[in-house]
Amino acid sequence: MSKTVFPPSINSRPVYGELEVRPGKHHLMIADATGAEAILDLAKDAPADLWAKTHIIYIPKDTGEKYTGELKALTPAQMYVGPSYEAAKQRVTDTFAKAHMGLQVYLTGTEGVMGQAMAAAIAAGIPHTAIQTEHRGSTARRMQCVHCKGITEDVTTDPFVCSHCGLNLFVRDHYSRRLAAFQGVCIDAEDPGNVPPQVEVFK
Amino acid sequence: MSAGTAKINVTVAEVKPINDLVTRFKFVRTGGGELPTFSGGAHTVVEMQDGSTTRLNPYSLMSDPADRGAYMVSVRRDDEGRGGSLFMHNNVREGMEMVISNPVNLFSLDLRAKKHLMLAGGIGITPFVAQMAQLSHTNGLFELHYSVRTASLGTYAEELSEQYANKVHIYHDDQNERIDLETLLDGQPLGTHIYVCGPKGMIEWVHKTAEELGWPREAVHSEEFLAPASGKPFEVKLAQSNKIIQVGEHQSLLEALEANDVDAPYLCRGGACGQCETTVVECDGKLVHYDHWLTDEQREGGKLIMPCVSRFEGKTLVLDR
Numbered sequence: 001m002s003k004t005v006f007p008p009s010i011n012s013r014p015v016y017g018e019l020e021v022r023p024g025k026h027h028l029m030i031a032d033a034t035g036a037e038a039i040l041d042l043a044k045d046a047p048a049d050l051w052a053k054t055h056i057i058y059i060p061k062d063t064g065e066k067y068t069g070e071l072k073a074l075t076p077a078q079m080y081v082g083p084s085y086e087a088a089k090q091r092v093t094d095t096f097a098k099a100h101m102g103l104q105v106y107l108t109g110t111e112g113v114m115g116q117a118m119a120a121a122i123a124a125g126i127p128h129t130a131i132q133t134e135h136r137g138s139t140a141r142r143m144q145c146v147h148c149k150g151i152t153e154d155v156t157t158d159p160f161v162c163s164h165c166g167l168n169l170f171v172r173d174h175y176s177r178r179l180a181a182f183q184g185v186c187i188d189a190e191d192p193g194n195v196p197p198q199v200e201v202f203k
Numbered sequence: 204m205s206a207g208t209a210k211i212n213v214t215v216a217e218v219k220p221i222n223d224l225v226t227r228f229k230f231v232r233t234g235g236g237e238l239p240t241f242s243g244g245a246h247t248v249v250e251m252q253d254g255s256t257t258r259l260n261p262y263s264l265m266s267d268p269a270d271r272g273a274y275m276v277s278v279r280r281d282d283e284g285r286g287g288s289l290f291m292h293n294n295v296r297e298g299m300e301m302v303i304s305n306p307v308n309l310f311s312l313d314l315r316a317k318k319h320l321m322l323a324g325g326i327g328i329t330p331f332v333a334q335m336a337q338l339s340h341t342n343g344l345f346e347l348h349y350s351v352r353t354a355s356l357g358t359y360a361e362e363l364s365e366q367y368a369n370k371v372h373i374y375h376d377d378q379n380e381r382i383d384l385e386t387l388l389d390g391q392p393l394g395t396h397i398y399v400c401g402p403k404g405m406i407e408w409v410h411k412t413a414e415e416l417g418w419p420r421e422a423v424h425s426e427e428f429l430a431p432a433s434g435k436p437f438e439v440k441l442a443q444s445n446k447i448i449q450v451g452e453h454q455s456l457l458e459a460l461e462a463n464d465v466d467a468p469y470l471c472r473g474g475a476c477g478q479c480e481t482t483v484v485e486c487d488g489k490l491v492h493y494d495h496w497l498t499d500e501q502r503e504g505g506k507l508i509m510p511c512v513s514r515f516e517g518k519t520l521v522l523d524r
């Protein structure tokens with residue numbers, strides 16, 4: 001179960017589980033913000049030799065230095081700390097390109113980062129059902145505008161204004177695994193300007 | 204009734220002994236014309252009129268999927284079996300007219316894979332022959348590791364080694380050569396899928412080893428058709444058709460249904476596909492499951508049976524057919 005209880009939705013909406021250690025010669029953990037807590041929780045029952053086979057990619061975001069020390073103390077074989085998923089992307093892609101079968105992938109934190117890392121893992125050839133995820137922290141969504149195709153990160157309200165084309169978009173639960181984004185659809189197409197009040201639904 | 208698959212009238216164009224155990228049969232469409240297209244790993248169910256008995260055995264298509272002019276299957280003779288393979292070996296001659304089903308694929312390549320790692324044991328080579336032909340048309344990356352008893356019984360081992368040099372690795376049992384599976388799996392690039400076809404023990408070994416090494420379940424594919432097991436004769440009542448039928452010692456439940464004009468669905472006839480799944484209405488006795496379709500919970504539940512391979516021991520069995 002995820003720490004955030006998401007209301008029941010349509011089938012395409014991702015569901016998240018709880019990370020557990022699985023057998024494998026190499027382990028890749030990608031986390032952002034409070035996702036670090038999921039890794040630290042996993043560490044409580046993890047075998048001692050796990051960390052020597054583990055590569056952690058961590059994006060602290062607004063948590064600053066809070067978890068970095070504790071993650072380093074796990075003594076992973078490799079650890080990267082970076083400012084954004086964009087900044088870490090090249091490392092993620094490169095890690096998958098050089099990886100072998102048997103690699104275990106653990107994703108935790110916000111939906112945006114888990115989704116993008118999962119898309120990279122799928123493109124590298126890992127079946128999506130074999131990738132572990134655990135949601136932690138903000139429920140803000142990565143949204144694609146279905147009209148201009150622009151992506152707006154960390155959307156917390158419904159409706160919201162597309163950061164690319166300026167349309168008023170309704171937040172749908174329809175999810176694209178390829179884009180790692182939910183879909184936003186114009187809410188006032190037939191009656192321009194008739195926009196319901198913005199509500200902060202994701203925090 | 205084979206669900207969703209039409210029958211094809213074919214003529215035997217060639218019967219070619221490959222070695223002491225295996226014979227290859229080539230079928231062309233009776234009256235000419237192309238056969239339906241298929242993908243590597245597909246099988247066809249061959250109907251055999253053996254006196255008053257109709258035998259229906261599934262065989263993997265081993266011809267090139269790009270060649271729609273003919274189908275080829277290779278049949279390993281089983282002297283201890285129920286008679287299907289012996290019929291093929293002893294009775295089927297060039298020029299004979301036969302009926303086969305449209306191809307069905309329960310062992311297809313996952314074309315999302317970046318590399319295909321194939322493991323074959325004995326006659327389990329046949330689906331791979333078609334798959335390798337298919338992949339070589341598209342420059343697909345593959346590797347075959349093929350375990351045979353002896354060089355003389357290594358069906359197609361020599362031909363394949365020549366045709367796909369550097370991609371085919373043969374292991375001879377009599378020379379104590381074994382596939383070093385752990386080393387083989389270690390270091391395979393991300394996106395590799397495993398395909399295994401051979402004896403039950405080999406399939407289990409591959410699944411278990413891959414799982415221990417952290418391979419995703421979805422990246423390991425296997426195929427094993429079971430011959431229906433013999434057992435004590437039993438009686439079955441059919442709720443829908445209101446019949447009581449006897450299942451003989453060497454007859455499968457599905458064959459007994461068919462012999463009594465019950466139109467039961469099937470596809471693989473080997474316990475693998477799930478098409479013949481039948482609801483058990485009443486059961487006073489023990490269901491003897493041989494399939495690899497039902498889950499352990501479903502078996503314990505006692506409400507389902509696969510008539511193509513599974514049997515019953517006890518007093519009363521009522522099925523929803």
